[in-house]
């Protein structure tokens with residue numbers, strides 16, 4: 420007999436929609452009051468199909484929020500020197516407030532060299548070493564988008580106070596695991612960063628009040644790994660082929676139906692962390708534009724009267 424789901428499905432799509440509306444309000448205020456239109460440059464090298472979907476979505480949502488989007492799609496043959504030259508141009512362009520280089524890059528290009536070349540003030544991914552340092556010191560700066568998305572989803576379910584909760588983060592990547600462990604630590608969670616060499620993962624995970632899976636292993640986390648009543652955040656996006664004839668389908672790192680029987684709340688894939696990640700990128704872009712112009716990020720629903728500043732047009 421199949422047991423019914425006990426979990427609340429955390430609707431990342433709906434929450435991202437609210438966040439995007441908020442960003443659009445902030446952009447409208449910046450345009451009206453300061454003649455400032457935030458601009459985001461996204462650079463994709465090569466033709467990875469998943470990356471193409473992500474950069475297209477970023478472009479569409481940037482434009483929908485009223486910002487300028489500069490999409491650079493470079494061929495597979497692009498050299499590291501050519502990519503660095505483009506980044507230097509974007510660093511110098513006053514209309515570009517945020518720069519993101521889509522990962523993964525082709526193997527012959529060093530991601531470390533490329534990320535280090537981005538002006539830290541325009542680094543809306545928060546991957547530059549200066550911004551990693553700011554994050555670990557607890558200073559102001561951009562927070563990587565997927566960890567930020569996880570944090571917002573957790574706050575939505577559990578409220579603002581996560582203090583004292585046991586959190587297990589599965590996966591120690593620079594993009595998700597490490598920065599998320601830091602964010603949760605800042606919120607006074609007791610954090611374990613687990614990985615492929617961790618002994619007895621199921622037992623460790625079963626202690627967690629918050630379990631985040633970011634390992635890229637389809638449906639690895641099953642109900643036995645989850646403490647009843649836990650909150651489960653699934654960062655995995657895996658395309659699996661059931662058979663040669665059908666299109667691949669998306670699954671997370673968590674076996675959704677199985678885990679739904681025990682978790683209190685769980686994010687679906689698709690429609691969970693992914694959409695929130697893009698909303699956080701737009702948040703970071705607005706914040707970067709404001710910082711570069713010495714402005715505070717406007718209240719989304721506060722309409723500001725145009726100021727003298729409005730006579731000067733920044734890429735409006």
Ligand SMILES: Nc1nc2c(c(=O)[nH]1)N[C@@H](CN(C=O)c1ccc(C(=O)N[C@@H](CCC(=O)O)C(=O)O)cc1)CN2
Nearest residue numbers: 473519520521522523544564565689690691693694696
């Ligand atoms: N420079 C960066 N590169 C990459 C990042 C990043 O944060 N910065 N993260 C991932 C990819 N990513 C953002 O770039 C991303 C992945 C997935 C989604 C998303 O909305 N997924 C949908 C499903 C869409 C699909 O795959 O068909 C969902 O989960 O509902 C958004 C952003 C690696 N690279």
